[in-house]
Amino acid sequence: MALEIYNTLTRKKELFTPLEPGYVGIYVCGPTVYSDVHLGNCRTFISFDVIYRYLKYLGYKVRYVRNITDAGHLEGDRDEGDDKFSKMARREKLEPMEIVQRYTLGFREVMQLLNTLPPTIEPTATGHISEQIEMTQQIIANGYAYEKEGTIYFDVEKYDKEKTYGILTNRKLEDLLEGTRELGGQEEKKGRLDFALWIKAKPEHLMQWPSPWGMGFPGWHIECSAMSNKYLGKRFDLHGGGMDLAATHHTNEIAQNEACFNESPAQIWMHTNMLTVNGTRMSKSLGNGFLPHELFTGNHPLLEQGYSPMTTKFFMLQTQYRSTLDFSNEALQASEKGLKRLWDAYTVLQKLTYTADTIDSELEEKVLKLVNGFEECMNDDFNTAKVLANMFELVPVINSIKDGLIKVSAITETTFTLLQEKMKVFLEDVFGLQQATEEGSGKLANVMELLIDIRKEAKAKKDFATSDKIRNQLTAMGIVVKDEKDGSVSWSA
Amino acid sequence: MALEIYNTLTRKKELFTPLEPGYVGIYVCGPTVYSDVHLGNCRTFISFDVIYRYLKYLGYKVRYVRNITDAGHLEGDRDEGDDKFSKMARREKLEPMEIVQRYTLGFREVMQLLNTLPPTIEPTATGHISEQIEMTQQIIANGYAYEKEGTIYFDVEKYDKEKTYGILTNRKLEDLLEGTRELGGQEEKKGRLDFALWIKAKPEHLMQWPSPWGMGFPGWHIECSAMSNKYLGKRFDLHGGGMDLAATHHTNEIAQNEACFNESPAQIWMHTNMLTVNGTRMSKSLGNGFLPHELFTGNHPLLEQGYSPMTTKFFMLQTQYRSTLDFSNEALQASEKGLKRLWDAYTVLQKLTYTADTIDSELEEKVLKLVNGFEECMNDDFNTAKVLANMFELVPVINSIKDGLIKVSAITETTFTLLQEKMKVFLEDVFGLQQATEEGSGKLANVMELLIDIRKEAKAKKDFATSDKIRNQLTAMGIVVKDEKDGSVSWSA
Numbered sequence: 001m002a003l004e005i006y007n008t009l010t011r012k013k014e015l016f017t018p019l020e021p022g023y024v025g026i027y028v029c030g031p032t033v034y035s036d037v038h039l040g041n042c043r044t045f046i047s048f049d050v051i052y053r054y055l056k057y058l059g060y061k062v063r064y065v066r067n068i069t070d071a072g073h074l075e076g077d078r079d080e081g082d083d084k085f086s087k088m089a090r091r092e093k094l095e096p097m098e099i100v101q102r103y104t105l106g107f108r109e110v111m112q113l114l115n116t117l118p119p120t121i122e123p124t125a126t127g128h129i130s131e132q133i134e135m136t137q138q139i140i141a142n143g144y145a146y147e148k149e150g151t152i153y154f155d156v157e158k159y160d161k162e163k164t165y166g167i168l169t170n171r172k173l174e175d176l177l178e179g180t181r182e183l184g185g186q187e188e189k190k191g192r193l194d195f196a197l198w199i200k201a202k203p204e205h206l207m208q209w210p211s212p213w214g215m216g217f218p219g220w221h222i223e224c225s226a227m228s229n230k231y232l233g234k235r236f237d238l239h240g241g242g243m244d245l246a247a248t249h250h251t252n253e254i255a256q257n258e259a260c261f262n263e264s265p266a267q268i269w270m271h272t273n274m275l276t277v278n279g280t281r282m283s284k285s286l287g288n289g290f291l292p293h294e295l296f297t298g299n300h301p302l303l304e305q306g307y308s309p310m311t312t313k314f315f316m317l318q319t320q321y322r323s324t325l326d327f328s329n330e331a332l333q334a335s336e337k338g339l340k341r342l343w344d345a346y347t348v349l350q351k352l353t354y355t356a357d358t359i360d361s362e363l364e365e366k367v368l369k370l371v372n373g374f375e376e377c378m379n380d381d382f383n384t385a386k387v388l389a390n391m392f393e394l395v396p397v398i399n400s401i402k403d404g405l406i407k408v409s410a411i412t413e414t415t416f417t418l419l420q421e422k423m424k425v426f427l428e429d430v431f432g433l434q435q436a437t438e439e440g441s442g443k444l445a446n447v448m449e450l451l452i453d454i455r456k457e458a459k460a461k462k463d464f465a466t467s468d469k470i471r472n473q474l475t476a477m478g479i480v481v482k483d484e485k486d487g488s489v490s491w492s493a
Numbered sequence: 494m495a496l497e498i499y500n501t502l503t504r505k506k507e508l509f510t511p512l513e514p515g516y517v518g519i520y521v522c523g524p525t526v527y528s529d530v531h532l533g534n535c536r537t538f539i540s541f542d543v544i545y546r547y548l549k550y551l552g553y554k555v556r557y558v559r560n561i562t563d564a565g566h567l568e569g570d571r572d573e574g575d576d577k578f579s580k581m582a583r584r585e586k587l588e589p590m591e592i593v594q595r596y597t598l599g600f601r602e603v604m605q606l607l608n609t610l611p612p613t614i615e616p617t618a619t620g621h622i623s624e625q626i627e628m629t630q631q632i633i634a635n636g637y638a639y640e641k642e643g644t645i646y647f648d649v650e651k652y653d654k655e656k657t658y659g660i661l662t663n664r665k666l667e668d669l670l671e672g673t674r675e676l677g678g679q680e681e682k683k684g685r686l687d688f689a690l691w692i693k694a695k696p697e698h699l700m701q702w703p704s705p706w707g708m709g710f711p712g713w714h715i716e717c718s719a720m721s722n723k724y725l726g727k728r729f730d731l732h733g734g735g736m737d738l739a740a741t742h743h744t745n746e747i748a749q750n751e752a753c754f755n756e757s758p759a760q761i762w763m764h765t766n767m768l769t770v771n772g773t774r775m776s777k778s779l780g781n782g783f784l785p786h787e788l789f790t791g792n793h794p795l796l797e798q799g800y801s802p803m804t805t806k807f808f809m810l811q812t813q814y815r816s817t818l819d820f821s822n823e824a825l826q827a828s829e830k831g832l833k834r835l836w837d838a839y840t841v842l843q844k845l846t847y848t849a850d851t852i853d854s855e856l857e858e859k860v861l862k863l864v865n866g867f868e869e870c871m872n873d874d875f876n877t878a879k880v881l882a883n884m885f886e887l888v889p890v891i892n893s894i895k896d897g898l899i900k901v902s903a904i905t906e907t908t909f910t911l912l913q914e915k916m917k918v919f920l921e922d923v924f925g926l927q928q929a930t931e932e933g934s935g936k937l938a939n940v941m942e943l944l945i946d947i948r949k950e951a952k953a954k955k956d957f958a959t960s961d962k963i964r965n966q967l968t969a970m971g972i973v974v975k976d977e978k979d980g981s982v983s984w985s986a
Binding site for chain 2: 063095097098101105118119120121122123124126127129130134209210231443444446447448450451454457466469470473474477478479
């Protein structure tokens with residue numbers, strides 16, 4: 001079964017055929033670094049990290065471009081108005097690039113905690129001013145943009161006469177026009193859907209650059225068109241982002257590229273769905289939006305406890321990226337337990353050694369089907385949720401082997417090896433999950449082994465005071481020691 | 494005693510007076526990200542990290558700008574020729590920005606291992622093309638640069654008629670001219686010391702930008718002038734870099750700023766000295782240059798063992814930044830032992846509690862002098878070596894208190910508290926040194942405490958088999974348990 005991906009543009013799953021065999025180019029809209037990255041962004045970046053990792057697992061050479069918006073992201077109902085960075089800078093009396101540095105570092109830290117890989121190219125908006133100006137000039141030259149007092153607007157109605165402006169979200173221009181309010185102070189625009197490609201700067205703007213139209217700064221949408229074109233070309237394989245970007249930002253990206261190059265940028269448009277909290281859409285204004293660090297530490301009125309970065313990631317992967325994802329303490333706690341259960345079984349599995357005996361062909365078939373299902377599920381529009389469901393069906397099998405209820409020899413050696421390998425590859429390489437505890441770290445593991453050995457000796461000597469003391473004190477420090485049926489002792493921190 | 498800094502420009506130590514009271518602006522030439530960061534760079538960045546931390550300790554609000562050279566760094570004896578990034582890209586069949594991303598990530602990792610703080614602004618050359626073009630235009634307008642076939646050269650001889658080109662390194666133009674070879678293929682330059690501000694790109698150049706002189710890319714030197722001006726202004730407090738940059742790069746920076754703004758950029762120019770290996774200058778071509786990771790792992794023919802990032806950093810801080818620093822296994826091993834000895838004493842010190850008794854006024858005076866010396870030494874051109882020497886004089890005092898040979902009460906409580914505080918502040922906050930071992934990490938420390946307790950009980954029960962087993966096995970895993978004179982047991986991993 002080959003890889004199928006849901007394409008927002010065509011509203012169906014499509015067989016994925018890269019433009020150049022063996023290579024994949026993917027562009028994902030990255031963070032705006034004027035505030036802390038929010039959880040919805042984290043979901044998007046985790047989803048595309050897994051997609052990037054899976055494409056590499058399939059053998060593709062992937063160029064993964066994720067930008068950093070460090071300028072030109074505007075406030076206001078549509079695009080006009082002040083540059084967010086300059087506003088913040090005046091308030092905090094900082095240089096805009098100091099704010100950018102602070103939040104870029106914060107963003108990277110969260111991405112590292114969530115164990116996502118850095119993209120292969122991470123371009124910044126301020127690093128591509130001339131490319132944005134060039135593209136704007138070409139769009140003007142092609143007749144799809146006009147200047148009004150130093151600001152350049154994209155002419156949506158003119159564009160829609162020849163192309164379909166609302167193609168990505170399947171909406172008609174008339175409906176879009178009807179749904180847009182007429183705003184005061186924007187008389188200079190010809191059409192009310194027109195958006196700025198380049199914005200004239202006021203003298204007090206801290207971020208501004210020279211252009212053929214005077215000092216100004218780029219509109220937000222042109223940034224992604226300019227950078228995807230620079231690093232992936234006019235036409236590339238995949239374009240991703242949060243679902244909230246489809247109706248305006250991505251719609252405008254397509255319009256810009258079509259108006260400039262007469263070509264639509266991406267083959268397939270992918271969108272990650274929204275987060276909800278206890279069934280309500282997560283949003284800052286509703287007070288139910290927690291930051292990654294608030295979630296990790298539990299420092300938020302809605303949170304009963306902290307949930308580790310790995311629990312958070314695992315929780316997110318338990319839902320396919322196109323479904324909404326609802327945060328609740330119950331669901332997160334279930335994920336915490338689930339991850340522990342899965343990881344324990346995985347740890348046991350990696351330590352098992354195979355010995356040949358009678359094959360149980362029913363079990364053999366079941367295990368094989370579940371393991372082969374990992375790839376099948378991922379090929380079905382990256383359904384991480386189903387892969388994890390398959391893994392959870394394998395957990396009781398692994399535990400039964402550990403407990404001696406099933407012999408490891410009940411499956412063939414090939415299947416056993418495949419199970420060990422694929423569990424490792426999908427959990428660690430494709431999903432990027434990690435041991436969440438210190439259990440695996442060298443010195444602690446060694447010291448624990450010694451302590452468990454001393455406890456065993458104490459028991460053998462009937463020195464229960466010592467053996468109980470060891471067990472109780474370990475429990476008090478959050479280390480659970482468990483006597484297994486096979487006589488071995490396991491522990492987890 | 495106020496802060497004095499050696500100024501390369503005036504060839505003497507100067508009292509530091511910031512241009513704006515309470516604020517310090519510092520610019521440091523950062524890494525060129527087309528290959529792994531080398532150890533000489535690490536020394537420079539560690540030195541300026543400590544300087545940055547110390548200035549903050551003194552209460553200044555510091556804007557620390559360190560650039561990333563991701564374009565325009567040229568090969569060739571002076572400045573002409575190919576762009577290094579494009580060459581590398583063709584060889585590795587990568588997009589230049591992919592190489593930039595790879596080595597930027599590698600650089601950040603090394604800086605993190607060495608526990609240096611990120612600068613407050615980290616601007617890139619490619620992010621400031623228009624600023625570099627603007628400055629070049631102004632230098633042309635002021636008459637100090639000329640165009641030859643799309644390339645803009647700085648006119649050094651004309652500049653030297655009005656200003657002093659070799660001012661930074663105190664050299665005369667005649668001597669510089671004599672020391673420069675006449676190179677073939679550069680007939681278009683008027684003077685042989687002239688350097689490029691902007692370079693015309695060949696069609697095959699992967700990195701090029703539009704300019705008033707056609708497609709091209711910036712010269713290397715203009716980058717730092719444009720970025721220091723943008724983030725710190727025409728005149729700022731401190732400019733730093735490796736000593737190898739003084740004669741050309743920094744000399745040209747001053748010339749560019751003078752030619753553009755009629756002002757010299759920095760009050761004080763600071764330069765870190767070179768590294769040698771067993772007495773010979775460290776260089777790739779001599780095969781005696783090891784990369785940070787080679788030093789950390791010991792994976793180099795000249796290295797007998799690996800030296801941890803903290804040992805490396807400590808070793809570097811044991812020499813003042815303006816002296817050459819010689820790498821040898823003996824010296825590194827001595828630093829490794831020294832750091833351990835110092836850190837052990839520091840750990841003991843932090844656990845001591847004060848009790849009043851008879852004051853030994855000689856000891857009191859000695860301790861006070863040594864502790865107050867921390868700041869005095871740092872105020873003397875950031876002499877980290879002398880601070881550490883003072884600390885090493887304090888080690889036997891601390892150890893004598895621990896061993897019961899001196900009572901903690903022999904010094905006043907004020908001095909004792911000062912000693913505890915300043916050791917912490919200088920070791921951790923100013924030098925950015927960290928516990929190199931796992932000793933301090935939560936779970937391991939707890940488990941070790943339990944294990945040491947069990948061993949103590951075993952000894953009390955005369956169960957020497959168990960107590961010896963614990964001790965021997967811990968030794969085997971590299972954990973040394975030590976019975977102290979006061980009856981307590983310490984351990985180190």
